[in-house]
Amino acid sequence: MSIQLSSLLLLLAAAVLTVVLCRRLKLPAMLGYLVVGLLIGPHSLGFITSSDEATHLAEFGVVFLMFTLGLEFNLARLNAMRRIVFGLGAMQVLTMVGVVMAICLIAGLDWKVGLALGGALSMSSTAMASKLLADRNELHAPHGQNAIGILLFQDLAVVPFLIMIPVLNFPGNELLMALGLAALKIIVVLLVLLYFGQKLMRPWFNMVAKQHSSELFMLNLLLVTLGIAWITELAGLSLALGAFLAGMLIAETDFRYQVEDDVRPFRDLLLGLFFVTVGMNLDYSVLLEQWWRVLLVLALLGPGKILLIAALSKLFGSTPGSSWRTGFTLGQGGEFAFVILALASKSQLLPDSLLQTTIAGIVLSMLITPFLIQHSDKIVLRLARSEWMNLAANLHQIAVRSMQSQGHVILCGYGRSGQSLARILSQENIGFFALDLDPDMVREASAAGDSVVYGDAAKREVLMAAGLMRASAIVVTYAETHSAMQILEVVHSIRPDLPVIIRTQDDSDIDQLKDAGATEVVAEIMEGSLMLASHTLMLLGVPLNKVVYRVREVREARYQLLRGFYRGVSEDAEDSDRPQPRLHTIYLSNEAAAIGKHMGELQLDKLHIEIRSVRRRNMRPIQPDASFELQAGDILVLLGESDNLAAAEMRLLQGN
Template sequence: MSFLHQAVIFLAAAVVSVPIFKRLGLGSVLGYLAAGMVIGPWGVGLISDVEAILHFAELGVVLLLFLIGLELQPSRLWEMRRSVFGLGGAQVLGTGALLAGVGLLLGLRLPTALIAGLGLSLSSTAFALQLLAEKNELTTEHGRASFGILLFQDLAVIPLLALLPFLGESTTPSTEPGWLSVLKVVAVLAGVVLGGRYVLRPVFRIVASVHSQELFTATALLLVVGTALLMGQVGLSMALGAFLAGVLLADSEYRHELEADIEPFKGLLLGLFFIAVGMSVNIGLLASGPVRVVGLVLGLVLLKGLVLYALGKWVFKNHEPALSLAVVISQGGEFAFVLFGLAVGFRVMERELADLLVVVVSLSMAVSPVLFAAYDKLVRPRFRKKVQREFDVAPEEDHPVIVAGFGRVGQVVGRLLRAKHIGFTALDASPEHIDFLKNFGNTKLHYGDASRLDLLRAARADKAKVFVLAIDDVEASMRTAETVKQHFPHLTIFARARNRQHAYRLLNLGITHVMRETYAGSIEMTGDILQELGLTWSETKSALVRFREHDEALIQATYKHHGDQKKLIELAAKARAELEELFKQDEEKKSA
C-alpha cells in the first residue's frame, strides 16, 4: 500500500472518530485509540505494518517533549527538583517493588519480575499530558506533580536499559567494553548541553536573517529530530534528548517562533502515535483469555493508583489533588514496549509474557481517558462539594459591594475598590485559583458558588448595594444573575459579558449595566489609532462618544431579536448605514 493510501486512511479515521469521542466527552485520545483498533490488523485490517507506524509516530512524543522543554526554563527545572526526584523516585521505586513482588508471587524469575515491575511502573507521558492539557490542568497541583513524575520516569529509562545486559544475555553480544558505552553517553550529553548553549542561538540567528519561514521550520525540525536520533544512538531516550534541547532553548528569543513551527507537526504525529497504539493492541490475546487480561489491567491501574494516591496525600495534605494525580498517571507507558522488546532480546523475559504485558499496557492506556472522564464528571463534582475550606464562609462585616468571580475583571474592580477603601466581599468557585491569589495578599477572597442562594445570604447580599457579576463561565454567570435578580432585586448589578450573545441574555433578565469584556479596551485602542492617523484629541473623543452611543442603542434594539439571525443581519446593515450618516453629518457641521 502506498504512502498516500495510508495517509488517507489515517486522516479519515481521525476525522471520523475524534469528533465523536469529543462530543461524548471522552476526549480525543480515546478517539485516536478506537480509530487504531478499527483500522488495525485486529479490526478491519486496512493497515498491517503496525511496528513501522509506531516507530515513525514516536516522533510525536519527541516533539511533545521538545515543546514542554521550551516552556520549562532551567531555573524552573531546578525549582522542580523535589517533585522530579522526590515524588518521581518514590513512585518508580515503590510501584516497581510492589509489581515485582506480585510477579514473584505469580512464579516469575527475579530478573523477569524486576524488569516487568519497573517497566510497568512507567506511565504514558503522551497520554497523561494530553489529558491534562485538554482540561487546562497542567498548572494545577496534580498537573505539576504529574509532570515531575513523568520527567523522572523518562530519566529512569537510562538505568533500566543499562540494567538489562546484567540480568540476561544478548542474542547478539557486543564486544564493546562497558566503560566505552558510558563514555559515549557522557560525551553526547555534554555535546547537547554545550551545543544548545553556545551553538544553537547563532545558528538560528543566521537562519532568521534569511527571512525564510520554510527554512526556519526545517531548521527547527532538524534540531529536534537530530538531537533525538543522537541520543537514541547511544541508548538514551529520544524523548529525553528532545526535552533537553527544548530546555536549553527556553530562554532564547526564538522560543515562541519554535513553538509555532513545531506545534502542527506535534499534533498530527501525536495523534498518529495514539492510533498506532490502538492498532498494536492484540485483540486475539485478549479474546483467548479475557478474564486474565482484564484482571491484569485493573490490577495494574489500581495498584499504581494506590501508590500515587498515597504519595499525593502525603505531599498535598488534600484528598482531591491526590486522587486526581492517581487517576491521571495510573496507566502503563509507551516506553514499556521498547523495554520489554529488549528484555526478550537479552533473554530476561519470554516472548509470550512480553506480548501479554504489551497488551496490558496498551489497554491500560485505553482505559485511562475513560477513567479520567468518569472521574471528572461523576466523582470530582461530588467530592468538591464535600470539601470545606476555612474561607468558604462569608465574613461577618457587611460590605456594600459583592464581587462574584475574581478573575481578570474581578481583580481590577477589587484593586480599585481597595485603593479607595471601599469594602467588598469577593467570591470565587475555584479553590486552586483562591490558593494562588492568596499568595499575593488577597485575604478578602472567599470560596463558594455565587449562584447558591444560601451562600449569597451568608455573604450579606441583603445588606449590599452593588453586585459585580464577573464570572468567566457563561452558564454559571447566567445562573448567578437569575438568583440575584429573583432574591435580591434591590441590588444594582454590573455584569461582565463574554460576548454579544451573553450580553443579550443578561439584558433579557433586565440587567442594564452590561460590559462586554473586550469592548472598552477595543474602543480605547481605536482612539489611539485615530490620533496616530492625525485626528485631534477632541475629534477622537467626539467620534468615540458617537460610536459608543450608537452601539449601545444598537444593543438595546437588537437583543429582543437575538434569536432571529435574518432580522439581526438586517438591523446590522441598517446600523452601519446610520453610523456612516452620523459621521458624515458631523463632518458637514464641522466644515460649515
C-alpha cells in the same frame, strides 16, 4: 507509496470525525486517536491491514513530544517545586515500579519484565491530567500542584528508562557492561552536546533569525532537532533522548517560545498518528483470551495507583481530601507508557500477549479517567470524613466574610482583570466580594485588606456563602468558558434575575454564553483591537472627537446594554449633578401583573423607560417590540432614572 493514499485519507477522515466528537463531549483528543486506531486497525474492521509503515512515521511524534518536554525542562521551576517533584514524584515512580516488579516475580516472570512494566505503569498522562485540571480551574489548588509536581518527575524519569530498557535483554555480565557503556555514552553525549551545544546554539539561532525568513527558521529547527536525535541514535541511544537534549539546549536561548509555537503542529499531528498506531496494534483475540490480565492491569492503574498516590500524598503532608484528589487525577496510564512499551517490545523484552493486555488496560484507564474526575468531589466527600469539616469551615469563613455585604458584586477570579475591576468598584463605593483558587494570591490580597477568599466560584454552595442572594451582579473575570457555563447554570437556577458579565479571550464562545443566559460577554480581542484602532487614528491626525465617535459606534453595535449611553464627549459624568440613567433588572415571577400582556400595553415609554433587553430561559437576550408577550420567568433589563425605574417596576409587578 508505502501507505496507500486511500488508506491515508481514510485514517485522516476517521481521525477528524472522532476528535470532533471527543471535543464536543469535552474528552481529550488523545482518546479519539486511540478509538480511531481501535476501529480501523487490522484486528478490527481491517480498513488498514498493516501498521508498520505508519509506526515508522509515528515515531517522529514521540521525537517531537520529547523535544517539547526538553523545552519545559526549567531548572528554576524544578527548584521551586523540588520537595514535590523529587520527593513525592520520585517516591511514586519508585514505589510503583517496586510493586509491579514484586507482582511479576510472584507470577514467575523475569525482574526485567517487571522493571519495564513498572516503568510504563508508573507514568500518568501529562496531556490529560493538565487539561482536566485546567478545565476545572484547579491547577493552583493543592492537589493540582501535587499532580503537576509528580508529572514533572515522571517526565524526567522517562529518560533513564529509555537508556536502560534496550540493554535489559543482555545476559549476566554483558548486562552490567551494557548498562555501564550506556551510562558512559550518555555522560559523553551530555558533555559534548551541553558544553559545545550551549556555545553554538545561541549564535547559530541568532544568525538564522537575522535572515527574517520563517521558512528558514523552521528548516533550521527541524535540522537541529532531528540532527541531535540522529547523533544520539548513532551513539547507541534513542532518537527520543536526542530530541529531549535538543529541547534543553534551545530552552536556554531567547527563541524558546517561538520554537514551541512552531513545533506544536508537527508534534500534535505526528503524536496523534502515534496514538492511532497504538490503537491499531491492539489485538482483540488476545484480549478475549487474556481478559483477566487486562482487569489486573486496570486494577493496578485504577484503585491500586489511586490508593498509592493518595497514601504518598498524605505522607508528604497533604490533607485527606487533597490526597484523594491527587490520586484520582493521576490514576491512569500515560502517553509515555506507550513509548516505554514500544521500546520494550522492540527489544524483545515483553511477549506479545503481555504487551497487548498492558496496552488495553492503559487505554481503558484513560477512557475512564475523565468520568472519574468529573465525579471525584462526591467520591472524596465519602472517602475523607475530614473533607466535610474542611468544606464546612471554608464555607463558614466565606459566609462570615460576606455577611456584611449587601448589593455587592461577586468577582469570580481575582487575577489582573479582577483586581482592576475591584479598584474601579471601590472608587465608586460599590462593594465587592472575590473568590479565587490561588492560595498565595488570596493570602496576599487578604493581608492587604481586600475582600478575597479561597473558593471555587463554579460550586453552588460557595456562591451561596458569598452572598449570591444579596448580590447585585456577578462578574467572571477569567477567560474559561467551561467554568463560566457552570456559574451561569448555578446562578440561573437560584437567581435568574441576577446580571452575569463574562470575560472571554475571543468571540468564539459568545453565542454559547449568551444562549446560556449571560447578560453580557466581553471579548478581550475586540477591546484590544478598538484600542489599536483609536491610537492608530489619532497618530494619523484624525480629530479626537471623531476617534471617540468611531469607537463608540462599534461598542454600541457590539454591546447591547451600552446603546444610548453616550450623550456627548464634553460631558463630565463625575461632576454632573443631573440624575443619570441606569440599568435595572426585573424578574417576572408567576404572580407578576405583566404576565400575558404585550409590551405595548404597558406603556413604559410614558414613564421615560427604555427596554434594553428581555432574557428568557433557553433564548438569547432580545430587544422586544410592542407585540412581544411577556411570560413568567422573563427577565427585563430597563434603562431610566431611579424614580422612573421604581414606577416601572411597580407597574410590571403590581399593575399600578
